[in-house]
Amino acid sequence: MQISLRPSDPLPLYRQLVEQLRRQILLGILAPGSRIPPVRDLAVMARVNRNTAARAVQALEAAGLVCARVGRGTFVADDAPVRARASLGEALDALLDRTIDEARLLGADLEELPARLAARLADKEDAR
């Protein structure tokens, strides 16, 4: 299991960590009932302050994806994949809505937006 964050990203580190972990759950890398690494280890893996890692885990627990048992560790909830999948769609739509709002604020032509996004994606693939 590997975690890679981008410190320069405007998205806070703990939020990036949340998304990474949710993704692992979504992809089944972290299976329901399995134990996730302790906060200290997460912090080391993500090269992040312990508090930052703890905050991410708390967010996951608040979202019901994970369940912390004092003294034993934190475990992936049984219905985590379902929740994760549902929340992925929601999160994605919310993200796109924010993108649309910002683009409108910039004065862009919204019709062109999907094409431009596709072009941008193609650019990134080429850069690989």
Place this chain on the structure above:
Amino acid sequence: MQISLRPSDPLPLYRQLVEQLRRQILLGILAPGSRIPPVRDLAVMARVNRNTAARAVQALEAAGLVCARVGRGTFVADDAPVRARASLGEALDALLDRTIDEARLLGADLEELPARLAARLADKEDAR
């Protein structure tokens, strides 16, 4: 000329103001050589403190879109439309890049992204 800011938006007020003004310049509502409203008036229009409005105008000046003359007022630069258009493209690409990065972080299928964005746009149009 009207200005509407959303105080709850994560984008700071002064940045929202910058974008609104840049858009007016881009659309030619504020023509090159014309005078933009004094900072004090902008502040009233946008319902923000004078300093906040001043900060936005100073950002515009730093971007070369506008030229401020103490005691006389602030004027739209002659090459403002060109600069504004160029910076719109940059801002838009930066926005889309951020969107792509966040979507990847969420674990989304990037291929689907443009289609989903288009669908989201259509939804918003229908809601009108």
Place this chain on the structure above:
Amino acid sequence: MQISLRPSDPLPLYRQLVEQLRRQILLGILAPGSRIPPVRDLAVMARVNRNTAARAVQALEAAGLVCARVGRGTFVADDAPVRARASLGEALDALLDRTIDEARLLGADLEELPARLAARLADKEDAR
């Protein structure tokens, strides 16, 4: 008699006007005892607000280069050339001192400064 100001210059317009007039006195274009143009005419010549022209004349009077007689006009003082010449040297040294201080603040190598100034002058001549 012609006056040319640069509105974009950081030096305020009225100060530029003062220097232009002082120079005219220094060069004898405006002779001792002669009448200088009324503020209104100066304002037109310099393409400046009347208040700005008035301010410049007041500054000249405060410096003793000029003497205003209500109802009759403003006249160049008898000792104006002497004063103007003396103040030129002072003003020049003050200017250079300011330049040195700023260059030091910037972290520049002061030894190089005169040579760089000479180079800059040569550049400007070539541009002619």
Place this chain on the structure above:
Amino acid sequence: MQISLRPSDPLPLYRQLVEQLRRQILLGILAPGSRIPPVRDLAVMARVNRNTAARAVQALEAAGLVCARVGRGTFVADDAPVRARASLGEALDALLDRTIDEARLLGADLEELPARLAARLADKEDAR
């Protein structure tokens, strides 16, 4: 590290601070990757309000000399020395151009200017 500002200087305090910090970077006192003092500390050192210090740091960030991370601090950019050196040359030429323009306005003989500047520098050294 010490900071000394002159409140009576026509150059605004925050600009003076910018120059002081840029100089430290230029001279390598603040090395690339190193952390600069927190805004609150800078404010105390420079005896200015926190906002004034913050404004200076933000200007440095806008110039790409420094990178601010909320909650972590502000760090000298890797390419800061290069940028700083480049901008020093520009700033110096701009300063000398302003000096030339003002001297011309004063009615001075521009040929003499470099020599006079050198003399003024020698005077200052003797005064030491």
Place this chain on the structure above:
DNA sequence: GTGGTCTAGACCACT
């Protein structure tokens, strides 16, 4: 009335 600077003090999100 114009833009610009500065202070003071508050609140926020992030580490």
Place this chain on the structure above:
DNA sequence: GTGGTCTAGACCACG
């Protein structure tokens, strides 16, 4: 404790 934003109110030089 870190940087960032915002308000409020003052003062300044310039036109």
